[in-house]
Amino acid sequence: MIDNKIWSREETLVREEFETIQLERLKKTIERVFQNVPYYKEKLKEAGIEPGDIKSLGDLSAIPFTVKDDFRKNYPFGLFSSPKRDIVRFHASSGTTGKPTVVGYTRKDMATWSELIARIVTMAGVTDEDTAQISFGYGLFTGAFGLHQGLERIGAAVIPISSGNTEKQIMIMQDFGTTALISTPSYALHMAEVAAEMGIDPKRDLSLKWGLFGGEGSTESMRNEINERWGLFATENYGMSELIGPGVSGECPALKGMHISEDHFLPEIIDPKTGKVLGEGEVGELVITTITKEALPILRYRTKDITSLHYEKCECGRTTVRMSKIQGRSDDMLILGGVNVFPSQIEDVLLQIDGIGPHYQIKVFKKGYLDKIEVDVELVDANLLDSFALLESLNQKIKHQLRTVLGIEAKVNLVEPRSLARFEGKAKRVIDMREVK
Numbered sequence: 289m290i291d292n293k294i295w296s297r298e299e300t301l302v303r304e305e306f307e308t309i310q311l312e313r314l315k316k317t318i319e320r321v322f323q324n325v326p327y328y329k330e331k332l333k334e335a336g337i338e339p340g341d342i343k344s345l346g347d348l349s350a351i352p353f354t355v356k357d358d359f360r361k362n363y364p365f366g367l368f369s370s371p372k373r374d375i376v377r378f379h380a381s382s383g384t385t386g387k388p389t390v391v392g393y394t395r396k397d398m399a400t401w402s403e404l405i406a407r408i409v410t411m412a413g414v415t416d417e418d419t420a421q422i423s424f425g426y427g428l429f430t431g432a433f434g435l436h437q438g439l440e441r442i443g444a445a446v447i448p449i450s451s452g453n454t455e456k457q458i459m460i461m462q463d464f465g466t467t468a469l470i471s472t473p474s475y476a477l478h479m480a481e482v483a484a485e486m487g488i489d490p491k492r493d494l495s496l497k498w499g500l501f502g503g504e505g506s507t508e509s510m511r512n513e514i515n516e517r518w519g520l521f522a523t524e525n526y527g528m529s530e531l532i533g534p535g536v537s538g539e540c541p542a543l544k545g546m547h548i549s550e551d552h553f554l555p556e557i558i559d560p561k562t563g564k565v566l567g568e569g570e571v572g573e574l575v576i577t578t579i580t581k582e583a584l585p586i587l588r589y590r591t592k593d594i595t596s597l598h599y600e601k602c603e604c605g606r607t608t609v610r611m612s613k614i615q616g617r618s619d620d621m622l623i624l625g626g627v628n629v630f631p632s633q634i635e636d637v638l639l640q641i642d643g644i645g646p647h648y649q650i651k652v653f654k655k656g657y658l659d660k661i662e663v664d665v666e667l668v669d670a671n672l673l674d675s676f677a678l679l680e681s682l683n684q685k686i687k688h689q690l691r692t693v694l695g696i697e698a699k700v701n702l703v704e705p706r707s708l709a710r711f712e713g714k715a716k717r718v719i720d721m722r723e724v725k
Contacts, residue, residue: 405438408538416443545610
């Protein structure tokens with residue numbers, strides 16, 4: 289058994305205990321939204337559901353889904369089940385198109401959120417002896433504040449440095465003896481590049497032990513790259529503003545999926561096309577129902593994230609269900625000549641090839657009636673640009689691997705080191721120009 293501290297007894301309940309708690313809390317949540325959220329009351333009535341109809345967890349599948357557009361229709365507070373006087377914190381999505389997704393928290397919600405973060409940082413290895421540097425952007429985004437309060441709850445020292453000003457980040461990391469880094473995985477790789485340019489060897493000159501990464505998807509290859517560059521142990525955590533923020537699930541040292549706090553969230557996997565609930569181990573879209581939130585309870589939220597659920601007890605001692613690494617998003621899936629491809633699959637292929645860096649960009653466009661794809665990839669060594677033979681050999685190797693593994697034909701552009709955009713927040717990897725007129 290893995291030697292890993294467990295923050296809460298609720299992470300080790302037997303299945304029957306989880307189901308008893310879940311059903312009781314689900315019933316209360318249905319009653320709460322039925323009485324306090326007109327939008328949900330109307331949706332439930334249209335589906336022929338009254339609160340008293342929910343008698344088992346199996347009845348969950350009869351409840352209509354909630355989708356992101358429901359937040360937009362009810363902007364800003366139409367889905368809230370608590371009066372505004374009880375809200376002590378607002379957050380919102382970035383709102384890159386249209387109105388942002390607004391979420392709120394009561395005092396009880398804030399305590400729940402801190403508890404959930406305490407669980408995931410503890411399972412990642414962080415303790416009250418650690419100094420955690422939060423390199424997420426502070427603001428309406430839930431990531432930084434969510435991790436901040438949970439880390440303080442377990443007694444860790446927090447450096448709320450936010451994102452950007454990367455050279456200063458490295459200096460603070462060195463001077464303060466940072467032992468845990470919290471950021472997006474792509475920003476962690478960028479920080480490693482900057483550290484190298486500053487003449488700092490993270491393994492020799494820094495004190496990092498833990499990396500807690502989230503805010504965007506990543507592959508096992510990217511995790512390995514981060515571990516190698518920083519000399520730390522990287523774990524992934526999952527959440528989204530609509531559900532509570534970060535804290536829905538996180539990885540333990542076994543690295544066999546992210547443990548979901550089932551006493552607070554009811555997870556399902558559905559077929560993204562039909563909405564049918566799938567069984568254990570089947571791959572589909574993750575759907576989450578929140579069962580302890582006061583300000584903003586959400587019923588059967590379609591996350592768009594593609595994963596699977598696994599219920600066997602973990603070697604770390606936790607019994608909570610684990611969700612596998614996100615394979616991609618149902619709305620990010622690229623259909624190229626009839627072939628379904630997730631950007632994460634392309635990333636995984638690229639990171640297996642020597643001579644190229646972890647930064648890339650995918651461009652999709654139409655040529656006539658056909659879908660075409662180009663992949664810009666950075667070289668590790670700029671000297672390769674002086675050798676046509678070596679450059680062509682590497683180019684052909686990448687194209688061959690993409691064809692072999694994914695079944696797609698791609699044009700590959702090998703570009704100079706550090707020439708592609710870096711991101712302090714979520715990385716934008718795909719530019720789809722097929723709808724651009």
